[in-house]
Amino acid sequence: MATTLRPEELIDNSVVDMEGRKIGKVGTVYLSDESRQPEWVTVKTGLFGQKESFVPxxxxxxxSDGIHVQTSKEKVSEAPRIDTDTDLSGEESAELYTHYNLPAPRGAMPEERSRTDTETRSEQGTTGAAGARGRTDERTGPRSEGEAMVRSEEHLRAGTEETESGRVRLRKYVVTEEEQMNVPVSHEEVRIEREPISESDRSAPHDIGEEEQEVILHREQARVTKENVPVEKVRLGKEKVTEEETVAGEVRKEKFDIEEEEGGRRGRRGRNT
Incomplete structure (x- = not known):
């Protein structure tokens, strides 16, 4: 579903890889020398977007969620590191086409590919607004009388992104402990019970001789058994804690110098910030 992209549509947009993962934000747009259409963008990555990689x-x-490109996030991170503050040379262009396994056009031969005017490369500040570098105006010559000049500056924009900071596991394991408890047990003991002689015992004949009597005694023994009893239920939960973190970064600002020519002499009249 490839369409013609305009540079102003690309500025301040997210770049999404072929698997739907966000790679970063557009830093610079490079136009093709032949078609004058966007050919490359640099993606700002890392803390404060200090690193830039070329993406075809x-x-x-x-x-709506950004620019979907036909490459992977890993491929972009492995791309050759090329200075994004200078023109893209033919050798650098050919190196990028080789890295992304793309057919190189004729303009990507190892010879100088320079940006000849402000349309060759659209610059973006941290605020997301596009602007040309100061040397571009020097090439175009003096502006006509009454024409306004726009002064731009970069502002820091801070945001947050969720990353994995660690993992916590809840694990159940078994330990063996010794437990003691008192169990009441009973046993039988023999005792001699004496009874008075009754009249019938006196009148009955009794022979003197040996005789024996046997009684079976019993006792209780302690016996231990085990049973599994649920005692507690636990689970892992999460809560979000908000803290403040200080971030910093360098920003660029454009300033005005006023030069005045009088009597064949040129002098600096003042500075307007």
């Missing part, structure tokens, strides 16, 4: 726009399309 072949087959890219724009949706």
């Amino acid at each position: 726009l072949q087959g890219a399309y724009l949706e």
